Every structure is written in C-alpha cells, then in structure tokens.
Amino acid sequence: MSLEKKDDFDHDAWLKRKDLTPVETAFLTTLIWLDKRLRIVDYLELLETMYYRVNLQMPKSHTEQYDLDNKFWYWYPLYSLGSLSIIAYLVAAVSGALLGFYYSPSTAGAAAAGDPTAAWISVESIMKDVQFGLMLRGVHRWAAQFMVAAVFLHMLRVYFTGAYKEPREVNWVLGIVLIGLTLLFGYTGYLLPWYQLSFWAGQIGVEMALATPLVGEWAAQLVFGGFTLGQATLVRMYILHVFLLPFVVTALIALHVGIVWVQGIAEPH
Numbered sequence: 001m002s003l004e005k006k007d008d009f010d011h012d013a014w015l016k017r018k019d020l021t022p023v024e025t026a027f028l029t030t031l032i033w034l035d036k037r038l039r040i041v042d043y044l045e046l047l048e049t050m051y052y053r054v055n056l057q058m059p060k061s062h063t064e065q066y067d068l069d070n071k072f073w074y075w076y077p078l079y080s081l082g083s084l085s086i087i088a089y090l091v092a093a094v095s096g097a098l099l100g101f102y103y104s105p106s107t108a109g110a111a112a113a114g115d116p117t118a119a120w121i122s123v124e125s126i127m128k129d130v131q132f133g134l135m136l137r138g139v140h141r142w143a144a145q146f147m148v149a150a151v152f153l154h155m156l157r158v159y160f161t162g163a164y165k166e167p168r169e170v171n172w173v174l175g176i177v178l179i180g181l182t183l184l185f186g187y188t189g190y191l192l193p194w195y196q197l198s199f200w201a202g203q204i205g206v207e208m209a210l211a212t213p214l215v216g217e218w219a220a221q222l223v224f225g226g227f228t229l230g231q232a233t234l235v236r237m238y239i240l241h242v243f244l245l246p247f248v249v250t251a252l253i254a255l256h257v258g259i260v261w262v263q264g265i266a267e268p269h
Contacts, residue, residue, distance in 0.1 A: 078153070089143075091139065095140035098136055103119070168263060170259065171260065174255065
C-alpha cells in the first residue's frame with residue numbers, strides 16, 4: 001500500500017500497523033505530520049510523475065535494450081571517478097573554510113625583495129602555531145590536487161567510453177566548463193600564499209592575459225588588477241577562490257549530478 005493522497009485515507013490506521021519498525025514509524029509520523037500541513041505526498045507524486053515522463057523519453061540504455069540484470073560495469077573503478085572528485089571537492093571546501101579563519105589576504109610587510117608578506121606569514125602561522133594546522137593545509141592541498149586529477153581522468157573515461165554522445169552532450173559541455181573552473185580554482189589557490197612560486201605564477205598569468213588578442217589588457221586589469229602584481233591581485237584571487245568560485249562550482253556540480261540522475265549512468269558503447 002502506498003501513501004496516496006485520498007480523502008478517506010486513515011493516517012492513524014497506517015501508523016498502527018504491526019509490521020513497521022521503529023525507524024519506519026518515526027519516518028511515517030514525520031511525513032504524515034508534514035503531509036497534513038503542506039501536502040508533501042501530493043508534490044512527491046507530482047515530481048515522481050514528471051521524472052518518469054521525462055525518463056521514458058530517453059533512448060533505452062544498453063542494459064534496458066538487452067534486458068541485462070548484471071550491471072557489472074557500474075562497479076568499475078573508472079566509473080567512480082566522478083564521485084571521488086565530488087568527495088575531494090567537499091574535503092577541500094571544508095578544510096579551506098577552516099584555513100580561512102587564520103589566513104590574511106595582504107601583501108603588507110614586503111618592504112624589500114624577498115621579504116615575507118602578511119599572507120605568507122599567516123600561512124606559516126597556520127603550519128607552526130595552529131593545532132593540526134600543518135595537517136589541515138596538507139589535506140586541503142592534496143584534496144585539491146586529487147580533485148584535479150580525478151576530474152581529468154573522469155573526462156577521459158567519459159570520452160573513451162562514448163558517454164558524451166546524444167542525449168548526454170549537454171552534460172559533456174557542462175563537464176568541460178567544470179574542469180576549466182577546477183583548474184581556475186587551483187590557480188587562484190596557488191597564488192594565495194603569496195611567496196616566490198605564487199608571485200611568478202601570477203606573473204605568468206598576467207603575461208598570458210596580455211598575450212590574448214583584443215581583450216588582453218582589459219582581462220589583465222580585470223583579473224589581476226593591473227599589469228603588475230600587488231595587493232589588488234591578491235584580493236582578486238582571494239575573492240575568486242573563496243566567495244565566487246565555490247558557489248558557481250557547487251551549483252554546476254548539482255546540475256551535473258542532477259542530469260546524470262535523470263538520464264542514468266551511460267554504459268560503455
């Protein structure tokens with residue numbers, strides 16, 4: 001018996017069934033309480049109907065076409081790269097949020113060439129003075145690098161198994177956008193410590209922006225705050241890394257996963 005929305009439906013009789021476990025009883029009690037006030041079941045049935053109507057319009061998968069019950073390729077390690085990249089993203093997000101409590105996005109203090117900046121001093125303080133700070137920075141760094149590798153390998157798997165073909169071409173384009181944003185995530189984070197490697201990586205970015213035809217100078221001023229690196233550059237990288245990219249990437253990942261959920265996993269062609 002399903003929880004259908006009927007005028008004569010007896011919620012109390014449903015809860016008095018003896019074959020329900022305590023967890024099921026608690027879940028149904030909560031669902032019925034919400035249903036009496038917000039008509040939750042009606043909307044769930046509406047979403048279910050919409051899902052199946054959309055899903056029935058999709059071409060049959062290899063499993064459906066040949067009635068294969070053993071979907072063994074779902075357990076291939078290469079088919080878990082998308083999930084692993086999301087897990088790495090969540091680990092990097094949590095560890096990065098904790099690092100943000102101690103990081104200072106400032107170039108102050110560099111009176112002469114080679115002098116440490118306030119940004120690098122705050123990073124050193126995290127590694128030396130904050131409890132488990134060195135481990136926290138290491139987790140954040142390796143999670144970010146693991147995410148880049150997982151996303152790249154995930155894209156290769158999708159390409160070589162033909163999973164980018166119709167009707168999944170939109171999700172393929174979305175994945176290309178996501179790998180570009182992932183690299184941008186890594187680049188902005190690489191500049192935040194603002195030591196020698198960061199500085200010269202930023203200088204390469206400025207030169208690459210200036211080499212872009214037509215919009216080169218405009219792009220350099222917008223992204224790096226000018227043609228030379230300074231406080232404006234660090235602030236821009238910090239805003240991109242902490243306040244802009246997380247929301248954009250999270251929204252696109254949710255959309256990407258939602259499309260996969262609707263279309264199903266693409267089997268190897």
